[in-house]
Amino acid sequence: MTQTLREILYTECPYAGLDPAAYPDDLQGWGSDHPVLAAAIEKLRPKRIIEVGSWKGRSAINMARTVRALGLQCEIVCVDTWLGSPEHWLRAAPGWYESLAMKNGYPQLFYTFMGNVVRHGFQDIITPLSMTSESAAFVLRHLKMSFDLAYVDAAHEYEPAKRDFVAYWDLLTDNGALIGDDYIIWPGVTQAANEFAMERGLRIVGEPGKFVIAKDATAGPTIRFQ
Template structure:
C-alpha cells in the first residue's frame, strides 16, 4: 500500500471539480500515486465529464495528460446501470469536458477516440496509465492488454473499481491478467483504486489471442443503428431552419425512430 496516503489527503478533500464523495477518495489516491512516483505523462482512459483529468492537472502543474474517451459508446451493462446517461447526452458531456480541460493548454490532450484507436496514436511510452472506461469483462481485459504496452518500464499501471459489486468483470479481467503475468505486485487502495509497477523487460501480460477484440457483429450493428437514430435528430434539428421542408421531414424521422427505438 502507499505509505504516503493519509486520511488528510482524502478526507475532507474538496474542490469545485469534485461532485461525488467516492470520487473524492479516488482523486486523492491517484494524486498521491502521481506524486510518489513523480509521474509526468499519463493517459486517463475513460474520462466522461473530465473532472478527474482536470483535478490532476490542477493539482500538479508539471503533469501532462491524455484524456481518452469516445463520448459515444457505452457497454450494454453500463447503459443499463447508468440509465441517466444516454447516447443523446454524449455531445453535451464532451463539450463540458472540453471546456473544463481547455484552460490547461498543451498539458491536456483530448482524444475523442475508442480505446484501441487512441492507444495506436500515442507513440510515446507513458509514465502512467489509468483505466476507468469499459467496465465489462471483455472491454476491461482488452484495455489491460492494449494499454499495458503503452506503459514504460518502471511505470505505473492503474485503474479503479476492482471488487466493485456492480462491476464483477473488472476484478475477473484483472485476476486473469495477473495470473498470466510474472513478477507483478498488485496493490489495492481506498476507493477501489488498484495499481502495479511494470517491471523492466516485462513481457506482454496477456496473450492477444485470449481476447475478444470485438463484440459479435450483430451486437455491433445494433449499437450503430441505435446510435444513428438517437444522434441524427440532434444534428438534423440545426438544419431545419435552413432547408425548405426540413421540419416536416424531421417530424417523420422522429416518428420512425420512436417506432424502432421506443
C-alpha cells in the same frame, strides 16, 4: 524536453475558440478524487499520463491539479469516445443518459468535458484524444509514445477491460504504473485485472474502487491509497 502528443498530432490547439460558458458546468464523476491518483503522481513524477475513460473530466482535472501543484512538465492525454458506455445508454442510474447530452441522436458529452477543462484552466496540461481505447492504443504504439502513469476507467465488461489493461500496460515506461478504477465493484473489471496480473506474474495492490500494478513491484505497495 519530452514532445507532447498534442504537438505531434494536432495542427491547431483543440481548445481554440472554445467558450466554456456554452457548455454545462457539470463536473460529476465516480471515484475521480481518490487520493491514490495524487499519490501516484507524487511518487512517479510523470512526464506523460494517459487516462482511458474521461467522461466529464473530473479525474483528469484532479490529476492536472496535482501535476500543477508539483510544478511538473507533464501532459495528460485523455482517451475517450465521449459516446458513453452501455450503462449510460441503458440508464442504469438516474441522470446517466441525460449526461450524454444527446443532440440528433449523437452525444455531446465531449463538449461538457472540454468546457470543464477550460473552465478550470487546465487546457495547457490536458490533451483530448477522441478515439476508442483500442484505436488510440494503436496510434500511440505507432508513434512510439510511452507513459509513466496509465489510469484506466473505460469499459466495465471483462473482454474490453482486459484488452485495455494489456494495451495500456504495454505503453508504460520501465518505472510506470497502471491504476484501474472499479476494482472489486464491477465483476468484469475485477476478473480482468486479477487475470492480467496473474498471467504476467505481476503484483496487484487493491481495495474496493481502485487497484495499482507497478512495473517496479516494490513501488506499487508504496503508492498510498489513503
